[in-house]
Each structure stands twice: as structure tokens, then as C-alpha cells.
Amino acid sequence: MIQFRVTTAASLLALLTSPFFASIAAAADKVVLQIDGAAAPFYAPLYAGVDKGIFEKNGIEVEFIYAAAADILTNIAAGNVDFGFPNGDAVVAAAANGLPVKVVHTTYQRGIGALLAKGSSGIKTYKDLKGKKIAVTSLASPNYLQLQVGLKQAGLSLDDVSVEVVATGAIVQSLQAGQVDAIVFSELRKYNLEADGTKVTMILSNDFLPSFGNVVVTSSKKLSANPDLVKRFTTAVTQSYEWVIDGHIGDALDISLAKYTPTWPKDQKAILTTAFEQTFVPSVWQSALTKQKGLGAADLAAWQKNADILAQYKVIDSAPKAADFVVDPSTIGK
Template sequence: MKRLLTALLIFACAGTLLFAKGSSDSGAGGTKKVTIQIEGSAVPYYTPIFTAIDRGYFAEEGLEVEYLFGNAADIAKNVSVGNVEFGFPNGEPIITAKSQGIPVMVVHSTLQHGLGSTIFLKDSGIRTPADLKGKKIAVTSFGSSNYVQLQVLLEKNGMSLKDVTVEIVGTEAIVPALVNKRVDAICFSMLRTFELQYQGIDVAEFRSDEFLPSFGNVLVTGKDYLEKNRETVQKFVRALNKSMEFIAASKDNTREAVTATIKNHTPTYAGREDYMTDIISEVYAGYLWTSDDTKKNGFGYGNVTRWQETADIMKQFEIITSTVSAQDMVVPDVLK
């Protein structure tokens, strides 16, 4: 993988990533080296970060950005102790980390909406959430955020888990289970709705964000780092915003950014440039990055009230056991 971290040594120890500090050293030409740990693996959905690197937006801010990947729990811990300067996890695990006393701060609510969705075939007879009664619905695990989303969807429509049959299906098998009609619906990622429709499969969905405020990937840093390096955080956010603005400006820009991302950072997606251009343009730039808040305040605005709603629902459904104050975790606009 290109741009592997050179000043950060990674060791495997009991399944946990350990890091040697030193990623804030000066880079080429006097730039400041910072590292971002991204949740998951190298996929084009992180095009805004890759584009900010490729088009020199970070360099314009005096930053040399290197990236690596990990899971959300490790990301929260690593930014909190300064092993990495930035993280890009999903929002809900950060609320969980905060509930455990980990001093992590959200400085850019990049995805204004969650990715969760209840997906079903149009010929299933499901038209409204009430039609889920008596249906077999798959989730990947009882501990998944999608399982909570199912509970809230049912509750908001006068039902409970007793009114449906819940089946656990693994990540790789859950979409085929829907297509093959082994289950009536799945609670999973809305990206699969787009993918299935792209393949010509007639599906519809109930987006979780319509009844449960949530967030996909967000930019985080440690509380101590933010207090001591606010200017660096602002530089990172400005570059990220500039990248998102470029990508969202036109379909041609999206294609240019996606093509470069696949070539330079995610080569396993070679040959899927058209599909990824459509999904970044329509799903990400057209929906996930935008909201009434971003229309007023720009990309990445953190609505503390919506974050608080998410935290309160997570406590209600016992995903977390202590109350989290979103005001102590979310910076609405770090550039101000």
C-alpha cells in the first residue's frame, strides 16, 4: 500500500495495534507530518481524504498526511493518547468511547447521515414499516448498530421485536439472503441498496436516518491534541472541505477524483470507476455529506442536538451505560 506510515512503527500485540510516536515530525519542505487512521480498509468511499492528498490541498495547508487503517475502538484510543493525530471512524463508536471516558473529540461531522437502512425487494409486499409485521428480517449480529436501528424502527411504528422474526446472517451472506428470498428484509448499509439497484434488482428501503439520527464517518482527534494544536486541526479541516467541494462541484470532478483514488490508493477497484463515480456523486455528495446544517454552515458542521439524540437513544437501548454529553464531544465548527 502506497503512503505507508514511515515514522510510525506498528506492532501486533494480543490483537491490538500499538504505535511508536513520532508522526508529527517535520516533513519535506518544512511541512508538518500528521497521520490519520481510517476505519476499515482501502476503499474509494474515502475519496475526500485521498483527493486532498493527491490534489495538494493538505500540502497547501503545510501538512504532509499519511494514513493507515484500523477499527473504530483502536482509532478512539489512538487519537486520545496521541499515537495518531486524526481518526476517521463511524460516529456511534465514538459515542461509545466517550461513554467509557476516552477523551476523543469530533471536529468534522463529515457524513451528516448514517448508512443504516432496512432493505427489501419491492415484490415482497412491503410498502410501509407497518408491513414488516410477521416478516423475517436479517441483521449481522445482536450487537450491531443495525440491530438497534431495527428496534427503533419497529418502536416508532407501534411494534417490537416480538412482531418480527430476527435472523442472524453474516456480513458476506446477508445481501444474498435477501436476493434469494431467504429473508424478507435486511438491516444493513444503504450502499447495498444502491448496489442492488445498479445491478437491476428492484429494491426499496427505509433509511434509518429518517427515524434515528446517526452519523457515518467523522473526523476525530484527541482532546489534548485539539487544545494544543487547534491551528493544525483547522488546516486539516480546511483541506478536507476543499476536497469535498471539488468532488461535489460536478460529475466530471467526481470522476477525476475517483479515478485518481483508485489508481493511487485503492487499486483493487480498478475497472469499477463508473460505478464508484455514481455512488460517490449520488449517495455521498448528493446525500451523506449534505444536510440543512451544511447548507447553512458548510461541510462537516456538527449539530450537537442531533448528536445528543443519537447518544440518548444508544443509552436507551443499552449500547452505552452512562450518559454522554454531546456538547463535551462535538465541535460544531472548528474553523470558527
């Protein structure tokens, strides 16, 4: 045991300002955040939060790793990672299967999934997909769930289409090259297609399946055992997104492209800026609810509606109660 003898106020001050105590004060909780898909500039607020010291200010050191949404939730439930950033639909499916996961920050207030097709394809509604080849990134992906619901609402099933699994980095190119007739992926990729001169037909999944995009999740055990850590983490996430919203889109993208997604084409910054300005900032990260309660606020009624629709269309066997797996960040630690 290390013992210290303090005889005067001056010696106490010297001790507290010594490198030894400074190193203790600077110690941060190391956490692993597993993000849906692969490293991409769309996660720039999180990368910027680390680079600008926002997480550090909240006493947290973050390691980013990546996986499919279903794998993230399995890892969260097993305690293999501390936090996850999967799509909301996948969280509902995980909760329906009894996994002990908790949404602690509804970062994306709406879903960004969409069916994209070339304007020349003649595909204007889900009914037009009969006999067509549709690409998704994984049969465990949220977009695959959205495809199933969209088809069922149109009176079709998976038997009426041909589903192709195409990697995240190649799915847009598969549409451009005519290898598939449509993709169910992210509405943000519309900007890439249009920049290349492709006229795009887009059907937003959120129009028929109100849902959420990426959200912060942790395990029930971690939330219960260490609410302070969860609170500090969600606070850092909120502050990171606020920094970007408050006039730092370009700065955040520069950080992402230089340090976290270096293989992403640098000439895509203009397209990404447009996506952030026209989609992310006004209607994905912010909503009427966040104006009242702050970023990450949880709309339990909307979450329940999402779960009920997935159950209605037999994507999941039964709808879990939103209150059992969704937590508003303002209530953490109270």
C-alpha cells in the first residue's frame, strides 16, 4: 500500500498536482463501441467526438469495431462489447428474441432505409418488384426486414423476388452496373447515384415501417451495474452530434476522411456534405421530440408502433414492449 505524509497545506497542494495524481485523474474508462456495417463517414460525429476530446472530457476512451447489426446485439447481450450502434429494427428483433439489450440513446430519430432503383427500371412501388432481383447487404440486416414488410404490404412475398446478398462496399455499384434491379439500403446513397448522373426512384422504408436508424445500445446488465458509465457515454454521444450540428459538418467529415475512413474517396466530401445538410441534420438526428428533450430522446409510442408492425407482418413472432428495452437518456442514473 502506498502511503503519503502530508504536513502542510502547501505539501498537500504539491501532492494533488503531482504527475502521480494527474495520471489518476486522467484515467478514462475504456469501452468498445461496435458499429453497424463498416467504417464510413456517416459516423463522422462519433469519430469527431473522439478526435475533439468530447469522449475524453466525459472520462471515456473509445475503440471502434464493426459488425452486422444482428452480431452486434448478440455481442452486447453476451457482454463481449460495451456499446453497440445498430439499426433500430434489428434491436426490436433482438428484444423479441429475448436478448437483454437496452436502447439508451435513440440517435437516429427515424429510419434511413430505402429501396433505390434506376428511374429507367419502371419500378415505382413495391408491387413492381415481382420477378425482380433485389440486393441487400445481409439476410440479418435491417434492410432485409424492411424488404419483407414492404413486399407483404404490396401483397407479395420473398418467393416473388430474387434476393441477392451484396457486400456494403459493392451494393451501390451492383445497381449501377445493372447486376440487380433494385437495392434496399440507405437513402443516403441516392446522393452518390445522382452525382454520377443516375436518375433514381426512391421508396423510403420509414413511410410504411416507422422505425429508427442507428441507436446506441448496451446490455441490461451494464445499465444496471454501471449507470454512471452509460450516462457519460450517452452524454458524449449527444455532445458529439451537437458539435457537428452547430456548424461543424465539414470539420467532422475532414476528421473522418483523414483518420477513420481513409479509403473513402476524398472527392465524395461534397456529396456527403449535401447528405448531412439535407437529411441527417434536419430530419434524422433531430425531430420535434429532440427539440423538447434533447438529442437521443426516446419516443416509446413510436418504438412500440415499430414493434407492432414487425409482429403484424410476422417478421417477428410477437411484439416486445418498448418500455422493456428502450430507455430515454434523461432518465439514466435517476
